[in-house]
Amino acid sequence: MKVAVLGAGAIGAYVGASLCRAGAEVHLIARGPQLAALRENGVRVLSPRGDFHTHPNATDDPAQVGPVDHVFLGIKATGYAHAGDLVRPLLHEDTTLIAAQNGIPWWYFHGLKGPYEGRRIESVDPGGAVTRALPLERAVGCVVYAATEIESPGVVRHLEGTRFSIGEPDGSISTRCTEFADAMVAGGLKCPVEPDLRADIWIKLMGNASFNPLSVLARASLAAMCRHPGTRSVVTAMMEETLEVAARLGCHPEISIERRLAGAERTGEHKTSTLQDLERGRPMELDVLLAAVVELADLTGAEVPTLRVVAAITDLLNQQVQPT
Incomplete structure (x- = not known):
């Protein structure tokens, strides 16, 4: 399984390091001092559950990575509308976009039966900019129940929590979700696939x-x-x-x-x-x-x-x- 982590900050680097520990091919996309440290020393995780060190690939150019099976979005939701050029080189026909964001996601009404099905929420997807950058059919939601911080470039301190709940907008238990969840669990994290992630x-x-x-x-x-x-x-x-x-x-x-x-x-x-x-x-x-x-x-x-x-x-x- 090939995974790109777009935005290898505290959460992104923690997830990337965990997936790498599980044997996935992981590419961290970062910039600045964080990128330099990741290239030279990999990711060091300091955790009450046990420290560990991995050395995933690291770059600032998604084109060097090429198509992957899953893109874990570690950037903040404020950057989603401008992420299209970064995401595009990472996509093949079935690539999943796993959006680890707080708040109401741009895909909220996608696949949700009822009077608001397909409705766009202007405050999170102004003018449809996020949907154009991150196609709805590729979206998988992710609610993060983990606290981490960057102690220094390339060093992540894990404070508490290991649960990353994921789910399809239509509530199905898909192969793409279970595949990603299995890799997360193998890396030492909790990753339940929820039929009702909106809760x-x-x-x-x-x-x-x-x-x-x-x-x-x-x-x-x-x-x-x-x-x-x-x-x-x-x-x-x-x-x-x-x-x-x-x-x-x-x-x-x-x-x-x-x-x-x-x-x-x-x-x-x-x-x-x-x-x-x-x-x-x-x-x-x-x-x-x-x-x-x-x-x-x-x-x-x-x-x-x-x-x-x-x-x-x-x-x-x-x-x-x-x-x-």
């Missing part, structure tokens, strides 16, 4: 749609927001509104808000990825995390006053930190 999407989105935007407004960690009565009540309201949108789309995640809050509080003084992006002057992933939920609320008639206010304020903030 996983909404469970994770309960936290991402609330904690992530609030963290940039409060400059606060997950634990701090949970301990503060005011922000805890705002988070609760945002989670309730998010679940209402999910319900109107026919999705009913089996997790309580209190359990979700307790899990976030146990994470401790962790900064959300959105806050980290703000501090580094990078565009924040607010469209797929929050704007999409508001758009879906408008589509379904759900009342989401708290989400709407936070979305407006953080959108203005995001415009101010966009690179010139």
Whole structure:
């Protein structure tokens, strides 16, 4: 099995190293100091589950890799619309695009029976740009339940979690999914193939749609927001509104808000990825995390006053930190 990891950052390099350990032919696509370190020393993973080292191929030119069986998208959703030129050289007739993104994916209504089947979500696929770059028929969803960080170029620190849930947009258990899942498991990861991946999407989105935007407004960690009565009540309201949108789309995640809050509080003084992006002057992933939920609320008639206010304020903030 030949796999390309487009965006070999903390998650991408961790997945690539694990697949390489399982015997897959892995090509990491990276740039800058990370690429130089990957070429020279490979990937070193530091983990409470045991350290390991692998040496996958590494390049900044997908044309040098050629067609692969699976492309694991380790880039942020903000880069999807511009990924077409990078992805194209990696494709053969049956290549799968495994999208490890937070938030609402561009393929959400693809293969979903019901009144919204085939509908495009403008906030995550503006003008169809993402669909043109990443064809819907190649898409496989992936919800990441792992925390990693780049300790130094080429060195990934695995903090917690090894589950990467994947699933077809139409809910089928496909050969392409089981093939990829088997390789992930052989590499030491959990990779269940879910017939209803959208439930996983909404469970994770309960936290991402609330904690992530609030963290940039409060400059606060997950634990701090949970301990503060005011922000805890705002988070609760945002989670309730998010679940209402999910319900109107026919999705009913089996997790309580209190359990979700307790899990976030146990994470401790962790900064959300959105806050980290703000501090580094990078565009924040607010469209797929929050704007999409508001758009879906408008589509379904759900009342989401708290989400709407936070979305407006953080959108203005995001415009101010966009690179010139």
